[in-house]
Amino acid sequence: MPDRIPAVLILGTRGIPAAHGGFETFAERFARYLAVRGWCVGVYCQREVKRVGTRISSRVWNGIELITVEVGLKGPAATLAFDAFCAWDAARRGGVCLVLGYNGAAFLPYLRASGGRILTNMDGIEWRRPKWSRPIRAYFYVSEWIAAWSSHRLVADHPAIADHLATRRPRRAITTIPYGGDPPSDEIAPPPLGLEAGRYLVSIARIEPDNNILTIVEAFSRRPRGVRLVVLGTMCVHNRYHRAVEEAASPEVLFPGPIYEPDQVQALRIHALAYLHGHSVGGTNPSLVEALWAGNAVIAHANPFNRGTAGDAQFYFKDVDSCAVAIEQVLDEAEAVAHARAAARRRAEDFRWGDVLAAYEDEVRRVGGYPPAERVKVPFAEPIGATAGASG
Template sequence: MTNHPVHNVSTGHVIIMGIRGLPAAHGGFETFAERLALYLVERGWKVTVYCQGSASGRREVDVWEGVERIHIPVKRDGSIGTIEFDIKATMDVLSLPGTILTLGYNTGFLCSFLSWRRRKNFINMDGLEWKRAKYSTPAKIYLWVNERLAAWAGTKLVADHPSIAEHLATRVPHDRIATIPYGAPGIDQADITLLADYGVEAHRYLTVIARAEPENSILEIVQGFSAKPRGMKLLVLGKYTRDHDYHCQVMAAASDEVLFPGPVYEASRIQALRFYSLAYIHGHQVGGTNPSLVEALGAGNAVIAHDNKFNRWVAGGAGLYFVDAADVSKQIDDLIADPSLQRELSSQAVKRWLEAFTWPDILAQYEELMVLKC
């Protein structure tokens, strides 16, 4: 674990943009933003967060857990509504002094505008979104252009993975890039009684927690697990419907030992399902430091992961790796047959989490970065 300087007095005003709002309800970036905002408030910073939507239909300001929230009304839904929100928030922030932290580059053109207005803007550049198979060609072009606009405009770019930093270095000088990964809490106990709700027993199941998309290798994972009877379950969390072709392919490939309980959001349930799992299977093919994989390490999960540079750096010695369904089947065979291998991978998971992904260390790195630049 890295040691960082401690700052106990107010050192500035940070304005967080690029999320839907707080408290967190929409995934990894919001979870991070909530943790960072509360951490900085406790350390004496003023923190403002822009939130999408306003119950009154007007701009509203309130305070949540010491964090100032500015609620911006939007008239549209979906991605268009998000762009509308980002534009309105960008116009609003021009009158608000402080250092901006933008999460994501989906509206990089607005980052360029803020740069033109000489605003300090740290940008977490997320993953290689424009490479994701789920997006249409026009959407990929839009993301590709905005990634470059954000890279050129940011005061400092934050990469959550060394490979993302290497990619960004083809756009801007190295000294404008900081590498700070995503964090995760440690889990050393959980409520075992919750497992009964999902029809599984401790250490007699494996977990998959991911969006049901081809680039997350869900089909290959289910095919590999279902290649033979296992004597245990595969718990595939997430939303699966009969009116989606890929979802249907995944469900059709599943043996009777594969369970689809739907999405699970309650923290205590996710903790229990992670903590008592024999292993976590991670199929993400594109991205940087994926929150779900880091959270598995914090829970001490042995990992079976898609073989790519992103996952190998994160999981390191805690992982067995696969490229196709046959590999998935073999790695599951090896793990089930050798309890000592599972114990070793679990030990390596906790070690890797302590080395690089604890929240106090991650948040201290962000504070240090902003102290140096504010």
């Protein structure tokens, strides 16, 4: 094979610098990692405008081409239009297309037919989320199949996701690479919001039924606890589920809304007595990985995704009763909490960004037909502050 500069295009996020969540954080980290290693890297970025001026433009940022697509729409229609123009533009550029999620899977057959080499991170099992209406769930179900068969290879971020994808494609087409995390910085700020270290529990998640926020709040609020429960995430008075969560809360529950300052989110984790994680659908959740790196004792919904990520040393629940029991264990059993904290730190070693990014580079090289990479430690940006106070 003649020598050529390896090239990758990253599709499926709203863009970088990261400001929205897990996929954007990964896209920024991976793009910067590859740029340092001599790759030609492009990342598609969505810009919603009242009137489209220049449909597609680009600029260079930290050695990465930011390909901005202007969309004169709002909401889901804007996302679909963005995905369509990204696929159209990527088909003309060449290189490997790393697609994050399958929301825009309808355009992948065109991309592949145009010669695109496609590696898709299939994310969670979106069509199982109860928050979606039946038509939307049907759309995601079909999109999952389209993405599975339009992509040259699939990435699962959790063994349970890989098992699910194996019902769509042969296992030889699937690789498992988890989400990454970082050790906490040496300088930790005091707890925000006037909280006292070790005197509160924290939940960081979107306030949605499949994240079991109502279950957590009801379990905590059954009786006075002598500590606070901090529930980060956007609350909307017009949302029926949000109202139910708020009505179920005791005076010891605090709803500060989302927090976007990384140092405050890190301090909130580090100083918490335990982290509550109610996610029931998905793979390796970024917020749970960050809790492990923070050395949190974890109270998590009992499902294969969470158990496979956090391990057996943590506390698990299935309903309000078992969640209340887990909370009482954390409040009453200091030795069990210390054991869970130590186990979390050990478990976090399985989710180092360096290993995750190197594994992704190997897969992109495989899909693109590039020669294997030399494994070296590459200096790149310090932890990126993109995780908002509500994740997954």
